[in-house]
Amino acid sequence: MRTAYREQLSGLGARLADMCGLAAKAMDDATRALLEADLSLAEEVIAEQERIAVMGRQAEDTALKLLALQQPVAGDLRTVVCAIHIGADIERMGALAVHVASISRLRHPECALPDEVRASFAEMGKRAVLMAGIAREVLLSSDSEKASQMHDLDDAVDAEHRHLFTLLIDNKWQDGVCSAVDVALLGRYYERFADHAVEIGRRVVFEATGGLPDAKKLA
């Protein structure tokens, strides 16, 4: 019975890791679609979203079955409840990648990004995708050191996000209101995506160590 439980639990972790891999790919593709004004890639990201949502529902079903049939307690119980939260985090990451792709689609054939912020979004995208990749590995390994690597990346995303806002509000923005609005929302999507990745790492480490997690960042 306990062996079956362990197998189901690690199966659940593997499923969440797969979802996280899809969310990383979605943000990678969405970023390329954004930078290159690639309509078909943007539409692919939007179409793929349903896969993440379906996997999310399956993961939650597995978690419910684990709770009902194995009736875990203490640390095991917390692990399953963490998995439920993590599934919701990853679904949200997928939705944020879709938001990026949607802005890219909306502005096609134009590029939604003025030249002066392209490098910032390329950087934010690269780091956000890296973070989702690390979250995926942490889901498979529960490696707390790996999880802590996300903090520097998250700080870099936040710094880039602040830099964008400085550009937007310093009265020198030359690219018009519509583009400023796109840049502000896109910046927020990347920042939130990164926050969810950090949150996944935080939750996994919490369940692995049983220690108190750091306070959640209010973003």
Added chain:
Amino acid sequence: MRTAYREQLSGLGARLADMCGLAAKAMDDATRALLEADLSLAEEVIAEQERIAVMGRQAEDTALKLLALQQPVAGDLRTVVCAIHIGADIERMGALAVHVASISRLRHPECALPDEVRASFAEMGKRAVLMAGIAREVLLSSDSEKASQMHDLDDAVDAEHRHLFTLLIDNKWQDGVCSAVDVALLGRYYERFADHAVEIGRRVVFEATGGLPDAKKLA
């Protein structure tokens, strides 16, 4: 034993309803702070956020205890897992109210809103707060008819949100880039707040009826 379980379960629902009431008040205050450039009210909203977070942690602890000690199955299990999701939704609503308050604080002593969008935000705020109030009642009553009242309100918030974007991107925006960015982000915060309220209603109805919930809106 079962009676104790029912009591704990309805206690959990009552706690979530209290949290939801606090989130409604936070958004009501944040909207007033925004419309009236009221710094002390904005700071009050920001300071109160911690209370919602603490209640969220307590609600999750109660849910974990219910799972560990009562080992519910089937519908009861789903109710507890729903409560865990709902706690996360309400915490997010509180965070969104804080975002509104933070923009209001950042622009003080100016008002963050140009005159032409004041009425829109007053409307969105009123409806968002109403929705949180309905979500609170639904948490206490599981009344699916009440929950369905939220859809019209949510549609109205979405319509107002779209209206704001039309103003922002029609090349006639006269109030500068900084203000456009604020309005775009604020609009998004209200829209997301309303979405979470709908989601709470959807979850409660789902657990009350055991039926399939409507597809989640991708926002």
